[in-house]
Amino acid sequence: xxxxxxxxxxxxxxxxxxxxxxxxxxxxxxxxxxxxxxxxxxxxxxxxxxxxxxxxxxxxxxxxxxxxxxxxxxxxxxxxxxxxxxxxxxxxxxxxxxxxxxxxxxxxxxxxxxxxxxxxxxxxxxxxxxxxxxxxxxxxxxxxxxxxxxxxxxxxxxxxxxxxxxxxxxxxxxxxxxxxxxxxxxxxxxxxxxxxxxxxxxxxxxxxxxxxxxxxxxxxxxxxxxxxxxxxxxxxxxxxxxxxxxxxxxxxxxxxxxxxxxxxxxxxxxxxxxxxxxxxxxxxxxxxxxxxxxxxxxxxxxxxxxxxxxxxxxxxxxxxxxxxxxxxxxxxxxxxxxxxxxxxxxxxxxxxxxxxxxxxxxxxxxxxxxxxxxxxxxxxxxxxxxxxxxxxxxxxxxxxxxxxxxxxxx
Amino acid sequence: xxxxxxxxxxxxxxxxxxxxxxxxxxxxxxxxxxxxxxxxxxxxxxxxxxxxxxxxxxxxxxxxxxxxxxxxxxxxxxxxxxxxxxxxxxxxxxxxxxxxxxxxxxxxxxxxxxxxxxxxxxxxxxxxxxxxxxxxxxxxxxxxxxxxxxxxxxxxxxxxxxxxxxxxxxxxxxxxxxxxxxxxxxxxxxxxxxxxxxxxxxxxxxxxxxxxxxxxxxxxxxxxxxxxxxxxxxxxxx
Numbered sequence: 001x002x003x004x005x006x007x008x009x010x011x012x013x014x015x016x017x018x019x020x021x022x023x024x025x026x027x028x029x030x031x032x033x034x035x036x037x038x039x040x041x042x043x044x045x046x047x048x049x050x051x052x053x054x055x056x057x058x059x060x061x062x063x064x065x066x067x068x069x070x071x072x073x074x075x076x077x078x079x080x081x082x083x084x085x086x087x088x089x090x091x092x093x094x095x096x097x098x099x100x101x102x103x104x105x106x107x108x109x110x111x112x113x114x115x116x117x118x119x120x121x122x123x124x125x126x127x128x129x130x131x132x133x134x135x136x137x138x139x140x141x142x143x144x145x146x147x148x149x150x151x152x153x154x155x156x157x158x159x160x161x162x163x164x165x166x167x168x169x170x171x172x173x174x175x176x177x178x179x180x181x182x183x184x185x186x187x188x189x190x191x192x193x194x195x196x197x198x199x200x201x202x203x204x205x206x207x208x209x210x211x212x213x214x215x216x217x218x219x220x221x222x223x224x225x226x227x228x229x230x231x232x233x234x235x236x237x238x239x240x241x242x243x244x245x246x247x248x249x250x251x252x253x254x255x256x257x258x259x260x261x262x263x264x265x266x267x268x269x270x271x272x273x274x275x276x277x278x279x280x281x282x283x284x285x286x287x288x289x290x291x292x293x294x295x296x297x298x299x300x301x302x303x304x305x306x307x308x309x310x311x312x313x314x315x316x317x318x319x320x321x322x323x324x325x326x327x328x329x330x331x332x333x334x335x336x337x338x339x340x341x342x343x344x345x346x347x348x349x350x351x352x353x354x355x356x357x358x359x360x361x362x363x364x365x366x367x368x369x370x371x372x373x374x375x376x377x378x379x380x381x382x383x384x385x386x387x388x389x390x391x392x393x394x395x396x397x398x399x400x401x402x403x404x405x406x407x408x409x410x
Numbered sequence: 411x412x413x414x415x416x417x418x419x420x421x422x423x424x425x426x427x428x429x430x431x432x433x434x435x436x437x438x439x440x441x442x443x444x445x446x447x448x449x450x451x452x453x454x455x456x457x458x459x460x461x462x463x464x465x466x467x468x469x470x471x472x473x474x475x476x477x478x479x480x481x482x483x484x485x486x487x488x489x490x491x492x493x494x495x496x497x498x499x500x501x502x503x504x505x506x507x508x509x510x511x512x513x514x515x516x517x518x519x520x521x522x523x524x525x526x527x528x529x530x531x532x533x534x535x536x537x538x539x540x541x542x543x544x545x546x547x548x549x550x551x552x553x554x555x556x557x558x559x560x561x562x563x564x565x566x567x568x569x570x571x572x573x574x575x576x577x578x579x580x581x582x583x584x585x586x587x588x589x590x591x592x593x594x595x596x597x598x599x600x601x602x603x604x605x606x607x608x609x610x611x612x613x614x615x616x617x618x619x620x621x622x623x624x625x626x627x628x629x630x631x632x633x634x635x636x637x638x639x640x641x642x643x644x645x646x647x648x
Contacts (some may be wrong), residue, residue, distance in 0.1 A: 016513045181568065320509045323470060324570070325498020325526040327491045403470045407509070 003337075010338040014345075017310075021342060024306040027299025028386065029353060030345030032379045034292035035353025039375045042285025042363060044368035049281045052195055053274040059099075060132065060270040061244060063087075063230040063251070065084040066263055082255055082264040085209075085225040088126075090254060095246045097238035102132040103209065103227040107217040111205060112177040113165045120161050121204045122178070126214025132231045140172040140187030143208045157189035158202035178205065181215050240269050295383070299346070300390040307339050307394035318398050319406025332399035334382045339391020340384055347383025351376045416482075417577060417609055418444040418467065423476035423486075425462050434463040438632040439476070446577075449604040450611045454629030461582075463629065464613050468501060468580050469493045481577055491599040498526050502571030504581040508563040510555040511569075516542060517551040518569045527574055541569040545599065561592035568599060572608075572621035579603065585619055597622040 014021040039188050065083040088103040105124040110117065129135075130142045138159070155178065162171045175182050192201045209227075213219050234243050244267050251257075255264050311318070318331055326334075355371055362369040422486050425437040437459045444450055454460040465471040466478060469485055470493075478486040485496055497503075502523075510519045520538040529537075542548055545565040554564050566583060571579050581600070585593030601622055612623065620626050621640060628636040 012514075316509065317511060319528075320505075320511075321522065322494065323468070323497060323503050324523040325494055325574075327494045328525070329491075332527060404465050407470070407505075 004098035006333055006337040007341060009334060010341045014341060020306065022115040024302060025342055025346035025349065027302035028296070028343050028383055029299075029350040031292065031296030031299040032347050032350025032383055033168055033354035033357060034295050035289060036351055036371075036376060037357040037361065037369075038288035038292040039285065040354070040358035040369040040371050041367060042281070042288045043372055044362070046278065046281040046285055048368045049277050050274070051380045052193070053270075053277050058134075058271070059236060059240070061234060061240065061247065062268045062270060063231040063232060063247060064228065064266055064268070065226075066265050080167075083230065085227055087251060087254060088227065088230045090250060091230065091232060091247055094250060095232075095243060097235050097243055099233040099235055100128040100132055101293070102126050102128040102233075104129060104229050104231070105209065105212055105217060106228055107212070109179045109216055110206070111161065111165060112180075113174070116165055118161060118164045120158075122212055122216060122329055123204055123206050124209040124217070124353055125206050126209055129206070129231070132233045135192070136190040138188045138190045140185070142187055142204060147208040148210050151214050152208060153181065153183045153211060153215065154186045154208065156187035156189060156206045158189050158204040158206075160200055160202040161205055162188050172308070172355075178207075178336045179216050183207070183211075211252050240271060244269060264344075270313050296386065300343075300386040303339055303387065304343060304390040304394060307335060307391055308397070310338075311335065311394050313400040314398075315401065315409040318401050319403050319409065322401070322403040323407060328399040331401075332395045333400050335395035336388065336391050339395065340387035343383040343387030343391075347380045349382070351379055354379075415446045416443055417446045417448075417478075417480070418611075419479040420466075421465075421477045421479075423466060423473050423478055425466065425471070426474045435453060435632050437466070437473075440632075440634055441476075441635060442627070442637065444609065444611065446609055447604070447607050448609055448611075448625060449600070449623045451623035451626045452611065452613045452629065453615060453617075455615070457493060458629040459632035460613055460629040462632075463535055464611070467611065468503065469496045482512075494526075498523055498574060500577045502566070502574070502576035503577045504567050504571050504579060504584045506586040506594060507582040508555070508560075509589070510563055510566055510568045512553055512556070515552045515554060516547060516558065516566045516569075518567055519555070519610075520573050523570065523574045538569070539571055541573045542566070544572070545569045559592075560588050562593060564588065564592075564596055565599070568596075568603075572603070577609060579608060579610045581610065583613055583615070585614070585616070593619065 061084065083103075085103055088101045090103040092098065103126060107122045107124075108119065109122045110119055112118075123129075125143055126148060127143055128146055130137070135142075137156075140156070142156055143154070146152070155176070157165075157171060157176075165171070165176060166174065171185050171188050174185050176185060177183070189202070189206075195201045207216060213224075232243070232247065234240055247267055248263070248265075251265050252263065257263060321331060321334075355376070358371055360368040361367055416459055420443070421441050423437060423440040424435070427434045427436055440459075440463065452460045452463065465633070466473055466486075467480075469480075469488075472488075472493075473486050476486065477484055480496065480500055480561055483496075485493065497525065511522065517535070520532045520542055521573070524534040524537060539548070539551070542551060545568050546603075547562060547565050547569065550558060550562060550566075553562075558566065568579075568584075571581075579600075584600075585596055588596060597619060600610055600612070604624075612619075614620050624640050626636070626638050626640065
């Protein structure tokens, strides 16, 4: 018997018991469907996180102040005032392998245009910030050196702020009052979307560092040149850890920290954060796939169950086929092909439903999904393997039947 | 007794079953031969060993002791795969309950033995058509068993038994599920086949069915107690 004849015989056998065949397939359909949907969601989440992390910029080191002390209490990280603009300049001047250094201060402010009122975040930046954080200009220009020197009352706004304040009308050239200070909009940033941590990166207004500190956020008298964060962009191919070590050494000297004392700053490697984030979503994706695989296993057991019933029900047919000259392997093959055919058809339907489910999830819930052709093909192959694995025992049972007993079976 | 060349020979053929710790001697030392072209009826009460004998002749079972030759080939010691090949090539089975595949056309039913013989589709169809014509069912090719009468179903089964040109037809109570008139028609068909040279062995417990055969073997307690030619019996009756 050749393989096409076998599949034909199997299809006929499955069609004569159409309802039971469909019910049997249901396990595989749900299993494969679940795997496809879950993996699509997992891959979608993975891609989104990696895109968001990428949008932060690459090869970045973040230097921030450490915890400060006040009367013996340690306050939270970043509350200190130890990091200065001078530190940024020193890093840029003395550490090799660095592309640029961008100090910044952050705060919140109220932006008012006519009767529109919008609370947003303020970032005081240097011109290098644009490149360091991989921002792009949509219209107008970014903060320039001259703005820093004169503490010019100019601002560059993010896409969300532009949308909220100006709607469809032109933003560049307009004046907005930020914390009651009139500031001229000189540029609009291209939209970046959500950050890796879920906040809207476009809901921001960027001002020259000096302007932000002196005019908008208010300066600390104790540390007029304090900054909250220094972004360091390292050259491609340079060892990030070595640069981190160099910066730490430099800052310890500048801050006069004794050997063994606690650092007043911390340096984070963004690459490491990216990798950690990716690892987390990968674990999430694997977990989803594992859960879905369990239903696939249950589907396989269902196949085995029904094939066993089918073998018992068709004992006389098996006996007859043996009397007519079927060898053990012919019978084995017949039932194996039946199980595999069931699983493959179930797999195809499952892939269709799973893909539909993934599209539905991304449309209805707005979750990112990524349909992977390789996964669909793997799912199809796995359904076939499930058919072989769970179909083998019933098929062997059929093949091992004694022809006389099988013929007499009532 | 043998009409033509020797076709079946049994030497001391025995079969024991172990049932509940007790050995049942279903068949004891049966030695006989059947020639080519014979028409043999096997009779006997249930438990007499006639079914066991038929199972051994049909290569569906192996003897405990003794030898069985079919067409000169010893089949009593063959593996299950080799036995399957012997059944496929040399034997044609006809059953009491017809044993046709449900929801399968008459034409496809007749082709089943040829599928296991590894024959091509065209050749299979050709042979099946020829045999269905021979049993008078050329007009019922696409009918499923449920659309055929008992007699027609048995004719399909006979066509199936004949399709791979066997040397022997083994019929197990072929008229048992038919009314007497249809039974007579089926027996007439067997006689026609025998007249054209086919060797037929049939199990029955009805004397009038056995009378269609030329020779009758009677089994009792696992042994052959009588082996008579029908002509002798008819003479004796007169």
